[in-house]
Every structure is written in C-alpha cells, then in structure tokens.
Amino acid sequence: MTLGALIDLGADKEQFLAELKKLNLEGYKIAFETTQRNAITATHVNVILTEQEEDHTHSHDREHMHDHGHEHDHSEMHDHEHMHDHNHDHGYTHTHAHGHFHRSFRDIRRMIQDSSLEEEVKDLSLRIFTRVAQAEAKVHHKDVEEVQFHEVGAVDSIVDIVGSAILIHMLQPDRICASVVQDGHGFIHCQHGMLSVPVPAVCEIFSASNAVIHQIDVDTELVTPTGAAIISELAESFGTMPSMKIEKMGWGAGTKVLKIPNLLKVTLGYEAQESSDYTQTDEIMVMQSNLDDCTGEMLGEAMEVLLEHGALDVFYTPIYMKKNRPAWCLTVLARPEDVPEMEKLMFEHTTTIGIRRYLSQRTILKREKSSVQTPYGELQVKRVKLEDGYREYPEYESAKRLAVETGKSLWEILNHEGKSGELV
Numbered sequence: 001m002t003l004g005a006l007i008d009l010g011a012d013k014e015q016f017l018a019e020l021k022k023l024n025l026e027g028y029k030i031a032f033e034t035t036q037r038n039a040i041t042a043t044h045v046n047v048i049l050t051e052q053e054e055d056h057t058h059s060h061d062r063e064h065m066h067d068h069g070h071e072h073d074h075s076e077m078h079d080h081e082h083m084h085d086h087n088h089d090h091g092y093t094h095t096h097a098h099g100h101f102h103r104s105f106r107d108i109r110r111m112i113q114d115s116s117l118e119e120e121v122k123d124l125s126l127r128i129f130t131r132v133a134q135a136e137a138k139v140h141h142k143d144v145e146e147v148q149f150h151e152v153g154a155v156d157s158i159v160d161i162v163g164s165a166i167l168i169h170m171l172q173p174d175r176i177c178a179s180v181v182q183d184g185h186g187f188i189h190c191q192h193g194m195l196s197v198p199v200p201a202v203c204e205i206f207s208a209s210n211a212v213i214h215q216i217d218v219d220t221e222l223v224t225p226t227g228a229a230i231i232s233e234l235a236e237s238f239g240t241m242p243s244m245k246i247e248k249m250g251w252g253a254g255t256k257v258l259k260i261p262n263l264l265k266v267t268l269g270y271e272a273q274e275s276s277d278y279t280q281t282d283e284i285m286v287m288q289s290n291l292d293d294c295t296g297e298m299l300g301e302a303m304e305v306l307l308e309h310g311a312l313d314v315f316y317t318p319i320y321m322k323k324n325r326p327a328w329c330l331t332v333l334a335r336p337e338d339v340p341e342m343e344k345l346m347f348e349h350t351t352t353i354g355i356r357r358y359l360s361q362r363t364i365l366k367r368e369k370s371s372v373q374t375p376y377g378e379l380q381v382k383r384v385k386l387e388d389g390y391r392e393y394p395e396y397e398s399a400k401r402l403a404v405e406t407g408k409s410l411w412e413i414l415n416h417e418g419k420s421g422e423l424v
C-alpha cells in the first residue's frame with residue numbers, strides 16, 4: 001500500500017523498477033493496477049512470487065489471495081524472474097525448514113549492502129529492516145542477526161521496504177508527518193498461527209519508535225510489521241496534518257475488502273507557514289481542565305509542579321461553569337512529547353477527572369541567549385531578531401538577582417542607564 005500510494009503520488013514507475021532491479025533480487029513480478037476503492041481511484045501494487053509454487057499469486061494482504069472483483073482499469077506486469085541467481089554467487093545461506101526457504105536478517109543486509117542501490121536508499125532500507133528484525137528478535141527471543149524471514153514474507157518485505165526507500169529517495173520530501181496509525185482488532189492467522197491485533201511485532205516496533213497507535217472497529221489487521229517499520233522510520237511525528245498547501249494526493253489500495261475504504265492516503269504539499277529569517281514554527285499541545293472543586297492551595301502547588309516538570313506555561317482563567325459554579329480553567333502549554341507526564345501530574349495534583357487537549361501551531365521569533373553590561377552588573381537577556389534589527393528581553397531571574405544583590409528595584413535594573421528602547 002505504501003508503494004501504491006507513492007507511485008500514485010506521481011513517482012515514475014519505470015525509474016522505480018530500474019532502481020529496484022539494482023537489488024538483484026529474483027523470483028517476483030510487480031503488477032501495477034489502477035483500481036477503485038469506495039469509488040476512489042487508487043494504485044494497487046502487487047508483488048507476485050514466481051519462484052515457489054506455480055500459479056500462486058501472492059498478494060500484499062496475505063489474508064486474501066483472490067481479487068474481490070475490484071475494477072482493474074489498467075494493469076502492467078514487470079518481470080524480475082529471469083535475472084541471474086546472484087544470491088548463490090554471493091554465498092547467501094538459505095536454510096530449508098518445514099518445506100520453505102528462510103532468509104536471515106544477516107542475508108538480507110548483505111544483499112542490500114552488496115547491491116548497486118544508492119547509498120541513501122541502502123541506509124534507509126537497512127534502518128527500516130533493522131526495526132522489523134529487532135522487533136522479531138524480541139518477540140521470539142532470537143539474536144537479531146539470526147531472525148529468519150520466511151521466504152514468501154522475505155521477498156514481499158524486501159520489495160516493500162527497499163521499494164519504499166527508493167520512492168522516498170525519488171520524491172525527496174523535506175519532512176514526513178503521519179497521522180495516528182489506525183489498526184483494527186481481533187485475531188489474524190499467519191505462520192505463527194493466531195495472533196491478536198495489533199500483532200506482537202507491530203507493538204514492539206511502535207514501542208521502539210514515537211508512533212502513536214489507535215484501534216478502530218475493524219475486525220482484522222490493518223497494520224503489518226512491515227508497514228509499522230516503514231512509517232516508524234519515515235515519520236518525524238504522529239498526529240494531525242500540519243498546516244499545508246496541498247499539491248497532490250496519492251492513494252495506495254489494499255486487497256482486503258473492509259467496511260472502511262482499504263486505502264493508504266499520502267498528501268504532498270508545502271508547509272503553510274515557512275520559517276523566515278527570524279521566525280520559526282512548531283507545534284505545542286494545549287491542555288485544559290475546568291476545576292470547580294480544587295482548593296487554592298492545590299492549584300498553586302499544581303502550577304509549581306507542572307512548571308518544574310517542563311510545562312512551557314501554566315495559567316488559570318476564572319470561569320463560570322455548569323450548575324452556577326465559579327471555577328478555574330487550568331491551561332497547560334506543553335511539548336507534545338511531554339503530554340503523558342503532564343497528564344499524570346494534572347491528575348495527581350488537581351481534582352480533575354478529564355483533560356482536553358489540542359495540538360496548536362505556533363510561530364516564535366528565533367532567539368539566542370546573550371548578556372548586556374549594566375551599571376549594576378551583567379544582565380542575561382534573550383536576543384531576538386526582527387525584520388529591521390534586534391531586540392533584547394531581560395531574563396527576569398537574572399534581573400531579580402541583580403536587584404537583590406545591589407539593593408535596587410527591579411524597575412531600576414530593567415531600565416538601566418544606557419538601555420536603548422530602539423531596535424539595534
């Protein structure tokens with residue numbers, strides 16, 4: 001589905017196939033289909049194994065081998081089966097167990113390293129594969145190097161992973177952000193027998209990344225370990241779509257028939273607010289609770305604790321809420337990664353039983369730490385650049401310290417002799 005979505009976004013198919021050939025992997029064909037899911041036109045990429053069982057169409061969504069009557073407007077087949085057996089030339093160790101070939105992570109790494117793929121593609125592919133191998137090693141108590149990929153799964157995963165790395169390298173996005181990842185629930189059948197969804201390898205992959213997962217009411221697996229590793233490696237954040245000017249959409253079709261559209265959506269665009277010379281944009285979480293039963297003592301202590309633990313700001317707004325209750329709205333501004341800790345502290349240190357939160361875009365002036373000499377001593381300042389000069393903001397704690405040390409008022413320190421009100 002990742003390959004389908006990125007091809008659909010406009011990556012050149014011929015260039016993609018030419019790059020993939022550099023891997024010297026044999027025994028598969030790739031079929032591109034323009035198809036429809038819920039009346040949305042999408043690209044379906046099918047990796048068809050040609051080496052193992054004859055006439056065995058191995059679909060990406062392994063649960064469903066058949067096509068469920070989706071409209072295939074267009075299909076192109078690309079054959080990689082007549083390539084030489086480079087694997088054996090390079091001495092890869094295919095083991096034969098339970099009637100199937102296995103490839104170890106060590107073999108796959110060597111295949112990628114020995115290929116003529118671009119270095120960046122090799123690196124990205126290996127970073128993604130390492131995530132899968134580390135998760136499998138943890139789940140099955142194996143050495144990472146020795147993790148075995150069932151031959152069917154190995155070819156499929158190699159094409160998915162290296163293919164995704166090739167397409168990302170071709171598209172060259174500056175940043176990749178992902179939504180919260182939606183998995184289904186229930187159980188699936190795979191070579192391990194029955195596994196509960198999210199499957200163990202997906203849980204391990206996500207526990208080692210900053211991915212955020214959410215389950216929806218679909219009774220099957222929506223996120224495979226391969227998909228989990230690809231998005232974990234590619235995305236720098238998981239949440240709402242950043243403000244952007246949309247240029248193009250890409251839709252990757254899956255095979256399973258689901259009650260939701262079985263599509264992976266990729267949106268390519270430009271960040272709405274580009275950072276300028278003197279500003280930068282970021283995202284912070286705004287967290288709020290309305291409190292009508294919390295004492296002033298507790299509220300004061302909660303603010304202190306939250307700030308000590310990294311809240312960017314904490315403030316109370318007087319409100320008049322349900323049942324005629326004068327109350328306080330507690331607002332905490334926090335870095336998105338600090339949300340779990342902030343929530344824990346808010347629950348522990350106030351009487352709240354619920355916290356609202358929303359991600360907020362923010363533009364801030366670029367700043368640097370600096371200091372100025374005053375008649376009272378050195379004063380720490382924040383120095384920000386504006387369009388036509390600089391402005392300096394005294395650090396309160398530094399000014400207060402000077403005031404205490406010199407016995408002057410804060411006002412005198414802040415308005416020291418030689419201070420210019422102008423931009424410099």
Ligand SMILES: O=C([S-])c1cc(C(=O)S)c[n+]([C@@H]2O[C@H](COP(=O)(O)O)[C@@H](O)[C@H]2O)c1
Pocket residue numbers: 062136139149150153156157188189190191192195199200201202221224225226227
């Ligand atoms: O092959 C292995 S070891 C395997 C492990 C797990 C674990 O969660 S452990 C799950 N699965 C399932 O196999 C299919 C294929 O996954 P790909 O990522 O190879 O496309 C999928 O249903 C997995 O959940 C396989």
Ligand code: NI
Pocket residue numbers: 136139140192201
């Ligand atoms: Ni496994």
